[in-house]
Amino acid sequence: MPEAAERHHDPVWLPEVLRAEKLDVVEFGGWRRRGHGDFEDLRGVMVHHTGSDSATAASIAYGRPDLPGPLSQLHVARDGTVTVVAAGVAWHAGVGRYSWLPANTGNWHTIGIECANTGTSPLAPHRLDWPDAQYFAVVGAAAAIIRRLGLPASRVIGHKEYAGRAQGKWDPGAIDMDRFRSDVAAFVGADARASTPRPAVPVGGYADVLLDRGSTGPQVAELQRRLKYAYTAYAGDVEIDGVFGPETESAVREFQRRTPGLVVDGVVGPATAAALRLRLIPAL
Template identity: 75%
Template sequence: MPRTSRWTGDPVWIADVLRAEGVDLVEYPGWRGRGHGDFEDIRGVMVHHTGSDYATAASIANGRPDLDGPLSQLHIARDGTVTVVAAGVAWHAGVGMYPWLPTNMGNWHLIGIECANSGTSISAPHRRSWPDAQYLALVRCCAALNRRLGQTSSRTIGHKEYAGRAQGKWDPGAIDMDTLRADIEARIGTITDTAPTPRPPVPVGGYADVLMFRGVEGPQVAELQRRLKYAYASYAGDLVVDGVYGPQTEAAVREFQRRTAGLKVDGIVGPATAAALRLTIVTPAALPDSRAV
């Protein structure tokens, strides 16, 4: 049944909902316990292509040398087989923004779908090199998820719509998102009482592209650690400036957030926390990319 409030927590119901929609479903071993922590609330679905026609569900579940999996919640093969690989947060969205999402927080609010497809090219017409079985499976998955969440197809977005400006992403290539949303809406049917559309805060100036969390490494993390260590020595004075966002850095960030009015205590440095810290921006190379594309 459609929900009339936002879903909070992990979507452990994914397999049941997709199977009821008639997709050819495979459950990857351990998917219910796989993820980088728990969702905050689920506001929609994000669609990607993997960049290769042959990318496997295992590659999405297990990740790659520079990034631990899962890299999305679902994988769709070219023959239309859908594999659910994770119920928890996946690294698929990265830096970006969309009207009903907190800036840079897509991973914690969107179910990601990776389609094994090269994307063809940025300018390719709709569905060029997308087999019918794969495209129709994508429509069914998005419709089933949006319907379960009490959402219309407007809550399905492409990675390019969220991260195109920040990262230059163009996936899913050869997919016109308005056409895809129309096909999804036709399958969803009527939802009489949709979940409310969230209204996130406006991005904070020059900090709009900041996103750091546990596992991220680089000079921007070192600058964060330096700022915490020397400006907030009472609780972060022992922090090691090593450029690795580990548990001590996360704990210091949480403490800063607890002591600062208006910040969410989640251990994640996004635009609002960075602005409150008056963090010096070092280089875009320090920011995590969207991954898995």
């Protein structure tokens, strides 16, 4: 569980929580010490597009002559690779305003996610030219961060929502931020109002999963690890011992209770496994 004090420090936990979310994470050299000073308190996440499908993590780390890097804390490539570029403050937000931010302070209160994407156009339909791998990596990264911070999905905003009026920003283009937040809420699994099913993982891939009270082995251990590290709020006293006992069952029930569309039965079948994005361990 996040300690209150952690909200006043740089997010050096980024790689850990992103990996717990099953994302492909790269740590860009020097990320821990990179920043324009330290964060005071983290209030949310701001999503951007870089303006180019091929913009690299290095371009976000180093910036450009008129705007030195870091330009964001995270970079998400089109293949879904998430690179942690900086733990300190980055110049991504500029001037603007939003309800839970003092005016023009986005850089000091939000974690920026820069996505290698042209954004297509300000009026492009949702997810046009956003590859699934990239889109769901951004959703997962945002979900992992707000879960860690104990914040709701409403704390994930687009640059256009903050700086649209002030700077004419329209990024991230081809992203309907309400639909994006709904997907984030589904990933967090804690927002009962979210009705969007989790589209990232086809249930078919989990067709053979059936874990319940009394199951044992490495797949149960992976379930426990997933509950403990990615869904900490539900995990209770779960131990990673590969035995599906009462604690594991109650954690599964709690996850099911908080995830729209799941039956609360304490059994991990295909739908619950997909919702957990459980890593499948090949049978020996």
